Amino acid sequence: MIKTEIKNLITKTLEEQHKTVKAIYMSSYIPRKCGIATFTKDLTNAVNALNPLALSEILAVNDPLAPNGSYDYPWEVKYRITQDDLEGYFKAADYVNSSSAEIVCLQHEFGLFGGKDGEYILEFLKKVKKRVVTTLHTTPEIPNANQKRIIREIFRYSDAVVVMIEPVVERLLTVYKIPKNKIAIIHHGVPDIPFGGTEHFKRITRLKGKTVMSAINLISENKGLEYAIAAVPEIIKQFPEFVFLIIGETHPVVKKRFGEKYRRKLESLVKEHKLENHVKFINKYLSLEDLIDYLRATDIYVTPYLDPQQIASGTLSYAVGAGKVSISTPYLYAHEVLNHKRGVIVPFRDSTAISKATIKILKDRSYRESLEREAYKFGRLMTWSSVALAYFDLFNLVLKKRKS
DSSP states (O other), X not given: OHHHHHHHHHHHHHHHHTOOOOEEEEEOOTTSOOHHHHHHHHHHHHHHHHOTTSOOEEEEEEOTTSGGGSOOOOTTEEEEEETTOHHHHHHHHHHHHHSSXXXXXXXXXXXXXSSGGGTHHHHHHHHOOSEEXXXXXXXXXXXXXXXXXXXXXXXXXXXXXXXXXXHHHHHHHHTSOXXXXXXXXXXXXXXXXXXXXXXXXXHHTTOTTOEEEEEESOBOGGGOHHHHHHHHHHHHHHXXXXXEEEESOBOHHHHHHHTTHHHHHHHHHHHHTTOTTTEEEEOSOOXXXXXXXXXXXXXXXEEOOOOTTOOOOHHHHHHHHTTOEEEEOOOHHHHHHSTTTTSEEOOTTOHHHHHHHHHHHHHOHHHHHHHHHHHHHHHGGGBHHHHHHHHHHHHHHHHHHHHO
16 A cells, blocks of 8 residues: 555656646747747747657748748648638637647737738637637737727637736736736747857858947838948947948838838948948848857847837847847837846937947947846846746646636
């Protein structure tokens, strides 16, 4: 009898140590060129390291730009729907309900789903019978009536809702009238990048001897890159080896609607100021490995975005996580992560402020090193392993509540 009790205790202990969560993630997904697709890939990779006996599965949402209606997805994509196919959302719910998944992790952004303001996602949520954890990637400060309804309905059908910064919680409470008990704050994840050591990466990215400022994005007009370009003439007067890298191709949706109009505008600005030797365009979508190489070669990272209400920036997160000095306009996310001397905030649409901030950083080594240290220290809280653990704990909490 005693041996049986000991055996049962050992078994129970091992089960507790190796809890599994069978989760399916509804999102855009690689190889689609989309920030949320990359986010979901990075998150699921990190969760899989904690949860190797129940690997993440993906319910992928195809957009109208998908070649031949879909992408060449990796093995973890078990089901796919077309963004504007309403019937597909019902069928996707049926698939999830009949699967072994215990929880759905929904990545929400209004433009990701079909219908007005992406309202088709509500049809999926109404029908799905599994627990739901939703991550909000966009939460407008002044939503239209339909957007407000959609967010409120998402809360209704979700067991928990993740936001990335504290100010969004206050917005949800005051603007959307959402109860606080379902909200969890989990940072945007970042790769675990070693601190310092730019010279090796400057060599492999052909930037040896340069002082490098970079911006890495899918390019669109709301990025405000023209203001960073206009700051370069003043910077190179004192630092002639300075180069500004604009890395990334034009956002696919922008390219379809407007072509390369914005990129051509930026290129014209470079020519107008005779900056061809100091502003370089790398017009391609980077792999994670290449992105990290360029980031580690960077001395200053810049996000001169124009939308004050932007609540996430994956590349700014990456820069902070790598311990880079970041200069940014005071959009919501930047203000949160660069606070407490972790970076430099400059006014919107102010090239002079960008040039002055850059020159100060490059002239004052102790100031620069202090910003780098504080950024890297904060970035330790944002590594994908830490973020994945927070999601995994949240999944377990939701499932535990269901059983109790």
